[in-house]
Amino acid sequence: MELFRGVNVDWLKLKWYFLAFSMIFSVAGLIAMGVHWSHPVGGVRSPVPLGVDFRGGTEVEVRFDHTPDINAIRQAADAAGIKDVQVVNYDDPKFNQVLISLPEQHDESQLDTGRQQIVDALHAHYANTFADSGIKVDVVGPTVGHQLETKALLATLYSMLGMLVYLWFRFQLIYGVAAVVACFHDTLITVGAFALLNKEISLTVIAAILTLVGYSMNDTIVVFDRIRENLRLSRRESLHDVVNRSINQTLSRTVLTSGLTFLTVLSLYIFGGQVLNGFSFALVVGILIGTYSSIAVAAPMLVAWQDWRAEQGRAVVLPAARRPRA
Amino acid sequence: MNKNLNKKIALSIAVLLIFVYGIFRIPSGLSGKALLEAIQQNIHLGLDLRGGAHLILQVVVSEAVSAETDNAVGSIQQDLKTANLGFTQVYKPDPNKPAVIQVDGTSQAQSSTVRSTLDNKYSTEYDLTGGGADNTWTLTMKPTAVSALEEKTVQQAIETIRDRVDSLGVSEPVIQEYGLGKDQILVELPGISDLDQVKNIIKTTARLEIHAVIGGPYKDEQEAMASSGGGIPPDEMMVHGSGSLATGSDADAVYVLRRQYVVGGSDFRSADPGTDQNGRRNVRFTLTNEAGDKFYDYTSKNVNTSMAVVMGGRVKEVANIQSAIRDSGEIVGTFSEDEVTALSKLLRTGALPASLNEIETRTVGASLGADSIREGVRAAIVGVLVVMAFMLFYYRGSGINADLALFLNLVILLGFMGFSTATLTLPGIAGVILTIGMGVDSNVLIFERIREEVRSGKAPAAAVDQGFAHAWVTIVDTHVTTIVSAAILFLFGTGPVKGFATTLVFGLLANLFTAVFVSRVIFDWHLGRLKPGEPISI
Numbered sequence: 001m002e003l004f005r006g007v008n009v010d011w012l013k014l015k016w017y018f019l020a021f022s023m024i025f026s027v028a029g030l031i032a033m034g035v036h037w038s039h040p041v042g043g044v045r046s047p048v049p050l051g052v053d054f055r056g057g058t059e060v061e062v063r064f065d066h067t068p069d070i071n072a073i074r075q076a077a078d079a080a081g082i083k084d085v086q087v088v089n090y091d092d093p094k095f096n097q098v099l100i101s102l103p104e105q106h107d108e109s110q111l112d113t114g115r116q117q118i119v120d121a122l123h124a125h126y127a128n129t130f131a132d133s134g135i136k137v138d139v140v141g142p143t144v145g146h147q148l149e150t151k152a153l154l155a156t157l158y159s160m161l162g163m164l165v166y167l168w169f170r171f172q173l174i175y176g177v178a179a180v181v182a183c184f185h186d187t188l189i190t191v192g193a194f195a196l197l198n199k200e201i202s203l204t205v206i207a208a209i210l211t212l213v214g215y216s217m218n219d220t221i222v223v224f225d226r227i228r229e230n231l232r233l234s235r236r237e238s239l240h241d242v243v244n245r246s247i248n249q250t251l252s253r254t255v256l257t258s259g260l261t262f263l264t265v266l267s268l269y270i271f272g273g274q275v276l277n278g279f280s281f282a283l284v285v286g287i288l289i290g291t292y293s294s295i296a297v298a299a300p301m302l303v304a305w306q307d308w309r310a311e312q313g314r315a316v317v318l319p320a321a322r323r324p325r326a
Numbered sequence: 327m328n329k330n331l332n333k334k335i336a337l338s339i340a341v342l343l344i345f346v347y348g349i350f351r352i353p354s355g356l357s358g359k360a361l362l363e364a365i366q367q368n369i370h371l372g373l374d375l376r377g378g379a380h381l382i383l384q385v386v387v388s389e390a391v392s393a394e395t396d397n398a399v400g401s402i403q404q405d406l407k408t409a410n411l412g413f414t415q416v417y418k419p420d421p422n423k424p425a426v427i428q429v430d431g432t433s434q435a436q437s438s439t440v441r442s443t444l445d446n447k448y449s450t451e452y453d454l455t456g457g458g459a460d461n462t463w464t465l466t467m468k469p470t471a472v473s474a475l476e477e478k479t480v481q482q483a484i485e486t487i488r489d490r491v492d493s494l495g496v497s498e499p500v501i502q503e504y505g506l507g508k509d510q511i512l513v514e515l516p517g518i519s520d521l522d523q524v525k526n527i528i529k530t531t532a533r534l535e536i537h538a539v540i541g542g543p544y545k546d547e548q549e550a551m552a553s554s555g556g557g558i559p560p561d562e563m564m565v566h567g568s569g570s571l572a573t574g575s576d577a578d579a580v581y582v583l584r585r586q587y588v589v590g591g592s593d594f595r596s597a598d599p600g601t602d603q604n605g606r607r608n609v610r611f612t613l614t615n616e617a618g619d620k621f622y623d624y625t626s627k628n629v630n631t632s633m634a635v636v637m638g639g640r641v642k643e644v645a646n647i648q649s650a651i652r653d654s655g656e657i658v659g660t661f662s663e664d665e666v667t668a669l670s671k672l673l674r675t676g677a678l679p680a681s682l683n684e685i686e687t688r689t690v691g692a693s694l695g696a697d698s699i700r701e702g703v704r705a706a707i708v709g710v711l712v713v714m715a716f717m718l719f720y721y722r723g724s725g726i727n728a729d730l731a732l733f734l735n736l737v738i739l740l741g742f743m744g745f746s747t748a749t750l751t752l753p754g755i756a757g758v759i760l761t762i763g764m765g766v767d768s769n770v771l772i773f774e775r776i777r778e779e780v781r782s783g784k785a786p787a788a789a790v791d792q793g794f795a796h797a798w799v800t801i802v803d804t805h806v807t808t809i810v811s812a813a814i815l816f817l818f819g820t821g822p823v824k825g826f827a828t829t830l831v832f833g834l835l836a837n838l839f840t841a842v843f844v845s846r847v848i849f850d851w852h853l854g855r856l857k858p859g860e861p862i863s864i
Contacts, residue, residue: 002777063694095697115687116522133377133691141685144382155818159811166810170803204753207815207826211760214811218764218804222771225800253767253774260716260770261763264709268759271708273701275374279756 004252011247011295012240012303018296022185025289029192036195044104048195051202051278052138054152056104056145058114062122063134064096072126073098080121082114091274104145115139152206156187159210163217171224174305179220182298186216186289193285194278204279212286215261219254219294226250227302239306243299251295258291331854334847341839342734345741368744370498372751372825375699377692378516379524382685383487385509389680390479391472392424398448398465399427399561400586409443411436417560425467427452432461476509479679484511486678490527491515510685521689529682534597534611534657535590538624539632539644542581543567550580561585565634567641581641583634588624593617602656607663610656618653626650702755709759710736713766721773723863727848728769731840735765738836739829748832751825761833764808768841772797776864786862790849794842801842805834 033047040046044055052059062068070087077085082102090099102114115137122130160180167176187209194201226246234242265287269280353364373380395418403416406429414431418424432440437457444454444463451471456463467475484501491499491513500514518524540562544550550564551557558564563585566578597611613621625647635643635657643657714732718725739761743750776793784792812834815827856862 061694063691131691131693133693135689135691136694137687137689139684139687143384144686151818155814158818159814162810162814163807166807204756204826207753207756207819210811210815211826211830214808215760215763217807217811218767221803221807222800225803229796229799249778250774253770256720256770256774257763257767260713260766261760263712263716264759264763267709267712268705268756271701271705272756273698275698275752276702276705276756279753283760 007248007251015300025189032195049200051200052140053203054145054149056140058102059138060100060118061136062098062130064128064130066128068098076121076125079125082117175224178298178301182293183213183216185297186293189289190286205282208279208282216290220298222250223294243303247295262287331850338844345738348741348744370749372749374752375695377690377695379518379521380688381513383511383682384685385480385483386680387476387479387509388424395427411440427465429463482679535587535636537583537587537634539634540582543579547580550582565641589617589621608656613653622650622652698752706759731845732765735836735840739833742832748828753826754829757826757829765837768801787853809834
């Protein structure tokens with residue numbers, strides 16, 4: 001069985017549509033981030049909703065033996081004098097799980113009192129029972145949260161820089177720049193999707209975003225490799241045609257791989273439970289966008305760069321001067 | 327069939343067996359249950375999967391600096407006295423600057439001797455300034471000395487915490503410096519979901535110190551201050567304590583003590599709980615040789631004066647020195663039974679050099695962790711099955727090839743995890759799923775390329791050869807790029823991110839072997855069995 005045999009689409013002719021598509025999603029994401037920025041949560045300004053890892057605070061996840069009553073839990077907290085408690089149902093209703101959160105505790109020596117208060121209040125004022133093995137607690141102080149935020153940002157930047165350098169070494173600088181711009185585009189749109197849908201960014205989501213950066217890069221390199229190879233074979237063909245042909249030749253691989261990876265990630269999203277929800281959501285969005293960007297952002301950038309060089313009246317250098325080593 | 331191919335097949339099978347050994351070792355039986363147990367023993371599960379507690383503690387390093395300069399204050403006084411140099415006081419002028427010591431009121435005539443005396447002994451760790459017309463000297467601990475001391479403090483805290491955790495009998499604890507700040511310590515305790523008891527043991531500074539008593543007991547701080555003329559000199563301090571032993575009442579009392587302790591901290595070599603002849607709880611202690619000499623020196627000079635046993639910032643006992651004591655003694659005090667047991671445990675494991683703040687705590691109940699495993703594993707299995715089915719459907723005969731490679735990839739990945747000490751976390755399972763994606767990608771790249779070559783009219787053997795040759799370049803580029811990003815994740819990431827990067831790197835390495843080498847071997851084996859002119863199933 002074969003899909004996409006002998007495809008011959010002029011992808012570069014579609015570049016204005018691609019640009020419009022990318023702009024719409026990027027701008028929508030940016031606007032959503034702006035809205036979040038102007039509505040600080042608990043005094044913390046952030047362009048995206050932050051999970052407890054970054055925001056700091058106390059989160060207690062409790063699995064009750066019987067169906068929990070959110071209002072009764074709130075009353076229990078009130079009765080114990082705990083302020084600003086948020087209670088929501090969590091995960092599949094059959095698990096009887098509830099997530100109770102408290103805002104950030106600024107005094108680090110008092111960090112753990114929130115957890116204790118919640119557990120005590122539940123024991124004292126709420127008849128539903130729960131076992132110790134059914135509790136999950138996250139208490140994050142302000143220091144750690146902010147350090148993690150900085151670290152996550154740095155890790156993303158470093159990983160992009162690392163890949164840029166590798167591509168510069170293997171191909172040429174312009175390839176690296178095009179690939180990194182495409183990755184940046186994917187990250188922006190994915191993070192934008194979190195802001196739009198008001199989903200929290202946690203540490204595992206950061207892992208997912210870094211994965212999608214690697215994944216999108218992977219897709220882009222497959223196309224670039226083919227462009228490099230074709231440029232060496234037919235030096236008289238215009239870059240425009242070479243790029244089109246390369247995209248078409250790799251199209252069946254791109255769609256297959258992306259489709260299959262998408263399936264595994266989708267199974268993660270559907271069956272992976274609440275804990276992996278943010279992670280798999282980032283990958284579901286990221287794989288779609290990453291596949292799109294390697295065709296619609298990275299490759300057209302190479303052509304645009306060369307056209308611009310030609311307009312400037314400079315010598316047109318086909319970006320294939322270096323031979324691959326392997 | 328050629329000999330070379332046989333060797334390659336043998337190598338592939340050998341690798342398979344080695345990593346199967348990594349997963350199971352030698353299981354106690356071949357039943358499903360025995361195999362599952364073997365897996366659980368060899369593959370370390372992270373806290374998120376098996377339940378446990380995760381703490382990040384911040385060492386208050388400034389306390390260690392302050393304790394160090396307190397000691398220096400005492401020895402500077404001693405040195406100046408020994409050298410017959412006059413001074414009015416040696417003290418620390420600003421409580422917020424623990425690294426600064428000031429010497430006041432030396433005589434102008436002795437200025438150069440004071441300088442050389444101080445320089446001689448303290449210039450390696452302190453910067454000395456002053457000595458002008460006002461006869462005031464300032465010793466500031468050098469930044470390098472401060473950071474060396476801070477580092478030592480954190481290391482010592484790690485050692486102490488490890489000893490204490492060991493004494494609790496927690497299996498496979500992790501206690502190490504935490505990547506984010508140099509004063510932070512990560513403590514991971516598998517299987518512990520009730521933190522309170524553990525934290526009390528870990529965090530107690532419970533420094534036991536013996537101080538000279540200047541005055542007291544007083545009713546309150548006002549009275550104590552009034553007794554020393556309205557203010558407490560900087561080398562003395564006020565400490566609260568119950569006065570029951572000294573005064574026979576349970577009321578809170580205030581003592582004025584000399585700030586520098588006679589013995590304390592690491593001076594204690596051992597301590598055991600017990601009861602004295604009157605049935606009161608006590609702690610029998612032994613001092614190190616060096617501290618024993620110091621203690622003997624002090625007690626023989628100060629017979630008939632009082633000394634106070636201070637623990638956790640409170641006076642626990644005040645005793646009269648009846649005769650010189652060398653290196654062993656017993657403390658009878660207002661201890662509770664728990665305190666006595668904890669105290670002896672803590673003295674044995676050494677005191678924490680500074681107190682600890684919790685800045686992050688996470689606990690996962692064991693049953694929640696088990697559900698996470700079930701969900702993650704189910705998602706992974708569903709993902710793999712869907713992908714395998716699709717490969718068979720789309721590439722027919724060659725699909726078997728891809729599925730075998732994928733299966734071997736998973737075996738190697740799990741085997742890696744079994745051999746190494748890396749832990750499998752929930753994000754780690756996600757990394758496994760991503761590895762599957764990358765593994766499939768390599769196969770798709772190769773197969774698509776072979777199809778292209780077949781289409782252009784090449785014979786099966788040549789098509790396979792060319793297909794692998796072309797796809798190889800791309801596979802190297804994609805894998806190296808992803809390994810670069812995973813390595814950066816591993817270096818800069820923390821906890822969960824690291825777990826993810828670990829499985830991803832292992833998975834990609836395994837994939838380079840299975841997709842490129844093993845897959846090629848299977849193709850070659852298949853080609854060798856094709857009749858001339860028969861097409862390849864792809």
